Amino acid sequence: MSQRRPVTAQDVARLAGVSQSAVSRCFTPGASAAPQMRERVEAAARSLGYRPNLIARSLITRRSRIIGVALGYLHNQFYPAVLEALSEALQAIGYQVLLFTAPQEGDADPRIADILRYQVDGLVLASASLSSRLAAECRASGVPVVLFNRTTAGDDGTESVSGDNEAGAAMIAAFLVAGGHRRLAYVAGLENSSTNRDRQRGFCAALAAHGLAPPRIVAGGYDHTQAQRAAALLFASGDPPDAVFCANDHMALAVMDAARHSHGLRVPDDVSIIGFDDTAPASWPSFSLTSFSQPVAEMVAATVGLLVARLADPDAPARQLVLPGALVVRGSARLPARGLVTEAGRRIWRPQ
Amino acid sequence: MSQRRPVTAQDVARLAGVSQSAVSRCFTPGASAAPQMRERVEAAARSLGYRPNLIARSLITRRSRIIGVALGYLHNQFYPAVLEALSEALQAIGYQVLLFTAPQEGDADPRIADILRYQVDGLVLASASLSSRLAAECRASGVPVVLFNRTTAGDDGTESVSGDNEAGAAMIAAFLVAGGHRRLAYVAGLENSSTNRDRQRGFCAALAAHGLAPPRIVAGGYDHTQAQRAAALLFASGDPPDAVFCANDHMALAVMDAARHSHGLRVPDDVSIIGFDDTAPASWPSFSLTSFSQPVAEMVAATVGLLVARLADPDAPARQLVLPGALVVRGSARLPARGLVTEAGRRIWRPQ
DNA sequence: TTGAAAGCGGTACCAA
DNA sequence: TTGGTACCGCTTTCAA
Numbered sequence: 001m002s003q004r005r006p007v008t009a010q011d012v013a014r015l016a017g018v019s020q021s022a023v024s025r026c027f028t029p030g031a032s033a034a035p036q037m038r039e040r041v042e043a044a045a046r047s048l049g050y051r052p053n054l055i056a057r058s059l060i061t062r063r064s065r066i067i068g069v070a071l072g073y074l075h076n077q078f079y080p081a082v083l084e085a086l087s088e089a090l091q092a093i094g095y096q097v098l099l100f101t102a103p104q105e106g107d108a109d110p111r112i113a114d115i116l117r118y119q120v121d122g123l124v125l126a127s128a129s130l131s132s133r134l135a136a137e138c139r140a141s142g143v144p145v146v147l148f149n150r151t152t153a154g155d156d157g158t159e160s161v162s163g164d165n166e167a168g169a170a171m172i173a174a175f176l177v178a179g180g181h182r183r184l185a186y187v188a189g190l191e192n193s194s195t196n197r198d199r200q201r202g203f204c205a206a207l208a209a210h211g212l213a214p215p216r217i218v219a220g221g222y223d224h225t226q227a228q229r230a231a232a233l234l235f236a237s238g239d240p241p242d243a244v245f246c247a248n249d250h251m252a253l254a255v256m257d258a259a260r261h262s263h264g265l266r267v268p269d270d271v272s273i274i275g276f277d278d279t280a281p282a283s284w285p286s287f288s289l290t291s292f293s294q295p296v297a298e299m300v301a302a303t304v305g306l307l308v309a310r311l312a313d314p315d316a317p318a319r320q321l322v323l324p325g326a327l328v329v330r331g332s333a334r335l336p337a338r339g340l341v342t343e344a345g346r347r348i349w350r351p352q
Numbered sequence: 353m354s355q356r357r358p359v360t361a362q363d364v365a366r367l368a369g370v371s372q373s374a375v376s377r378c379f380t381p382g383a384s385a386a387p388q389m390r391e392r393v394e395a396a397a398r399s400l401g402y403r404p405n406l407i408a409r410s411l412i413t414r415r416s417r418i419i420g421v422a423l424g425y426l427h428n429q430f431y432p433a434v435l436e437a438l439s440e441a442l443q444a445i446g447y448q449v450l451l452f453t454a455p456q457e458g459d460a461d462p463r464i465a466d467i468l469r470y471q472v473d474g475l476v477l478a479s480a481s482l483s484s485r486l487a488a489e490c491r492a493s494g495v496p497v498v499l500f501n502r503t504t505a506g507d508d509g510t511e512s513v514s515g516d517n518e519a520g521a522a523m524i525a526a527f528l529v530a531g532g533h534r535r536l537a538y539v540a541g542l543e544n545s546s547t548n549r550d551r552q553r554g555f556c557a558a559l560a561a562h563g564l565a566p567p568r569i570v571a572g573g574y575d576h577t578q579a580q581r582a583a584a585l586l587f588a589s590g591d592p593p594d595a596v597f598c599a600n601d602h603m604a605l606a607v608m609d610a611a612r613h614s615h616g617l618r619v620p621d622d623v624s625i626i627g628f629d630d631t632a633p634a635s636w637p638s639f640s641l642t643s644f645s646q647p648v649a650e651m652v653a654a655t656v657g658l659l660v661a662r663l664a665d666p667d668a669p670a671r672q673l674v675l676p677g678a679l680v681v682r683g684s685a686r687l688p689a690r691g692l693v694t695e696a697g698r699r700i701w702r703p704q
Numbered sequence: 705t706t707g708a709a710a711g712c713g714g715t716a717c718c719a720a
Numbered sequence: 721t722t723g724g725t726a727c728c729g730c731t732t733t734c735a736a
Contacts, residue, residue, distance in 0.1 A: 006494065008713060019723045024715060032721055049493065054469040055411050056713035060728045064407060066450070066470075074436040075632060080426040087453040091463065096470065097451040098418070101439040111443065117406040118418075118448065141401065142358065224632070253636070261637035280427060280576070284605065285613035286638045360729055371707045376731060384705055408729035412712045710733085718725080 007050045016044035027052050068120040070100040072127035076250040077279040085300040102127040109134045122307045124148050128193035144310035146303050151194045161302045161321045168292035169202030171327050172245050172274050177210045178336030181243035184215040187230045189222040189247035199247050220251045227251035231258035249275035249282050272333035288331035295323050359402045368396035379404050420472040422452040424479035428602040429631040437652040454479040461486045474659045480545035496662035498655050503546045513654045513673045520644035521554030523679050524626050529562045530688030533595035536567040539582045541574040541599035551599050572603045579603035583610035601627035601634050624685035640683035647675050
């Protein structure tokens, strides 16, 4: 029998012969209620199929137990992995994820402003296409915001959790130089993203520090198709690179495929390719991609930690967390003579 | 200035010098309000940064404009693609997605029962690990439920949208037979899933219809690692198959990688491999996987359509939609002599 | 067209 | 420990 009118606490109260407040108390963890009454109420609730209405509850408690999560491009496997981990972690402490997908291009701000009307208890912004202004706006309205895998340009007090993009990219540069490469290229991610800015800066600065010329830079937009075009630009040119650092794995896989199948190059014999993120496909034998690993589990845990802390104390100082990663060495780039170590089952590079 | 107390319609009313109900009307699409008042209210709302509280609204309208979406394993690229499309489609008509990730193993029912307390307007269940009992329970509580990429065992009246798993698998069998294969294997998905049941049944029945022996069946659990083990079982055996149908792409990629890199086999010269779903990586040159394409866009549109229809009329008859797909032919399986056609830029197989 | 008032389904305070 | 009651922020009659 499909019941049209949902069962309310009032219905349960009537059936159990108690007041509605008593019913409420029976469903409130540390509230006072006599065992016998609690039993009667629970029996009534069970028989009616009563489920407390969380919407009504949050109206008064001013806590929805919902965290908004804004994501962009789910084709890059990094994000599904993040989303799954984040959702699991939040569910484990009694929160649900209200998902918000932002188009890769264009202004997603007006649409995400909507999410605030749902009274989310917090917000995780993991899309580069969301402006920093939006983040500031959310903070102004009192909603804790954590930027994930991105930072704001000026340190405007928005909390963030990210990997060490600059150090990672610098390590990749050092690794390639140690491997004897001299003609380097960088396939860039989204121009306006903080991750791309930091990775590019770290890579270029490290190359300069090693006395090398700046890398050739081609746009990849963190996009698979665009990265294929970038590969064509690089490999069909008169002076092809001997190593390519791609700003993320998603593009690196495209570049590797193009190198091998469109340009007849051997990897790493003819060209070394390195990615960033260390997503699952990087370890697949077809790719065996050397990549800088972002510590997804730790980043997610840190994000949840920041959220929880701020929920408990809205005036806690905002922190910008940068979590260290590791260069996971596989077969897509020529190996340097030294510095390779095995740690926790992964082969990583640790110079000196 | 971070405002602790959120702005309410009452605040706006006071500032604009009108009643609170008037403010409400100004934010209700087809409500009556004099242009001049509307202007005053909008100005006041703007200056205060007022955002109608959707939680409060849904308490009275009994519509949350939230759709719950339950997903399992996001490592299989099929699901991120579905989630993105679903979220976009729902956002476009003013709904948000409340995400629910179910562990691949174990009983996720108790945790998802929670989602009902959020008063979702509808539910999309796209995880095999959710019981049909749960679906029935949701329906009983009056929440429209659509099963996505799965069906219930008995036709118990739960709506569903799926690809034509049986016909697709049968077509794959016919394709392999036409390609001259005789020693077939099937890498199975989750044992208790409807998709696996249908694909296995379709494959086996078609083989039998062609007078072939039943395929060798090994368990893959829709999991990448398990599929690698399945490949080892198949290729290291005394009588390796000359063609393997994997119940989804995610496993097919693992099997292909194992075939090539662990067992020294050439694809498709030594063994043909076919998948199901036609996810993005299938078209990557490294794999060039022949796969039965599930029409994700159409499936998502149909799902949203069912939801909307049922929201409008809860008593509409429940429908089980099965959407046709196509066998997208690439390079991972030997080609039959005839039946290959190009359609909308895809090479597909259409026997007679 | 506008405002007053009655809820929506709960929580939380109060006095009993 | 219990029940009564005043809200939470909004929508929706109903009169004016």
